[in-house]
Structure formats: C-alpha cells, structure tokens
Amino acid sequence: MRARTVPGRVTTGAYLLHSGLEHWNGGEEQASGLHTMASNAFPFLKSVPPRRFQRLLSAVEIATGTALLAPVVPPALAGAALTGFSAGLVTLYARTPALRKPGSIWPSQAGIGVSKDVWMLGIGLDLLAGAVADRRRR
Template identity: 80%
Template sequence: MKLMRAREVPGRVATGAYVLHSGVEKWNGDEEQAAGLHGMAAAAFPFLKSVPPRRFLKLLSAAEIATGVALLAPVVPAAVAGAALTGFSGGLVALYLRTPALRKPGSIWPSQAGIGVSKDVWMLGVGLGLLTDAASRRRGD
C-alpha cells in the first residue's frame, strides 16, 4: 500500500480539510440554503431543475464530504484523489463560467458576487496537479 508522497501533503490536506468542512456544514442546511444553492446550480445546469432543493443540498454535501475524505486519506492514491477533486472543482468552475452575474461584463474576471466561486479555480489546479503527478509516476518520469 502506497501512502501519499510528502509533496502531496500540503495541497491534499489544505484542500481536503476545506472541502470536507464545507460538506459537513451543508449536511444539515436549511430550506433557504438549499433553495439558494439549488437555484444557482439549476440556472447554470438546467438538468438540475428536476432535483428537489433539499435533495440537491444533500447530494452536494455528500460529494464534498467524499472528496474531502479522499484527499485527506493517505491510502487513497493521488490519481483517485486528483480525479475526485478535478471533477468536483471542474463543476464549480463551470458554474462560475455559466453564471454571468458572477463575472464582470464581457470578462472572465469575477464581479463582487463571483469572488467566492472564482477562487475555486485553485482546487482545480490542485486536482490537475495530483493527476499530472500520478501520470508522470506511472511513466517513470
């Protein structure tokens, strides 16, 4: 069994703790939180309109918890943790890009409302870094 490499630890621990905490905080979210998050997600991804807001919040929370645990668990391979984080954060970046109110008009740069979501790009970078590192190890680089 391979444990995470020392160079993975800072990114995995910082990101994993942040994502896990976010998921735990959402787990018992109220109707208002569920409606707000669901509304934003459904506006960016219309297929989510058919998912009830409370169910969406539980699914989002579970995805965050699972991603956070995968990042924090030293026995989870970098490729698996990286894939989970890249998928999760890729969805957040897509939400940011598909929600015009989060960006300055005609720009990719965040509006005041978009600063919180735009910062999720760092998680995408960590996830892609883990995937890249895992791929290079397989090739023997």
C-alpha cells in the same frame, strides 16, 4: 501519498470536508439558494428538489474531502475526484454571468467566492499530472 502532495491534499480535503458538513446541516433557505444557482447553470438539476440537491452536494463534498485526506487513496484517484468536482464549480462560474464582470472572465463582487474554486481545479490537475509522471518514472 507522496510528501509533495500532502499540503494540497490536506488543505483542500479539510476545506471540502468542512464545507460538506456545513451543507449537510444547512437549512431550507441555504438549500434553495444553492439549488437556484446550480440549476440556472445546469438546467437538468431543476427537477431535483432543493433539499435533496443540497444533500447530494454535501455528500460529494464529504466524499471528495475524505478521499483527499485519506493517505490510502492514491493521488490519481484523489486528483480525479477533485478535478471532477472543481470542474463543475468552474463551469458554474463560467455559466453564471452575474458572477463575472461584463465582457470579462474576471469575477464580479458576487463571483469572488465561486471564482476562487479554480485553485481546487489546479490542485486536482497537479495530483493527476504527478501520478502520471510517477508512473512514467517506474
């Protein structure tokens, strides 16, 4: 792990790990809400039971957070995991009209929480770009 990647990896990793643990222990109401929002944006998820979806989401958050926090995980791998996960969240934001102001990319009051996930996409892309630049220098 390079020193320049530590702040982004630690803050994002800790956030995702915490979120994953919270989702793992979440109740039926939380599972239903997460599932409804996700399945509206990604219709193929409608066939997944809400509680199972919640556990899968939680596992992905925990795994991604752990990869970011673990210094033995190369930046390219951690960046790829974070980029993939956050791209899904940004896509959910883009596909859910109620999260945006009408005719705009900017968030509505309901969309502020999800729109902030764009910072994770930026950190993931930065990890990937840094890994590519480091490889070219060698």
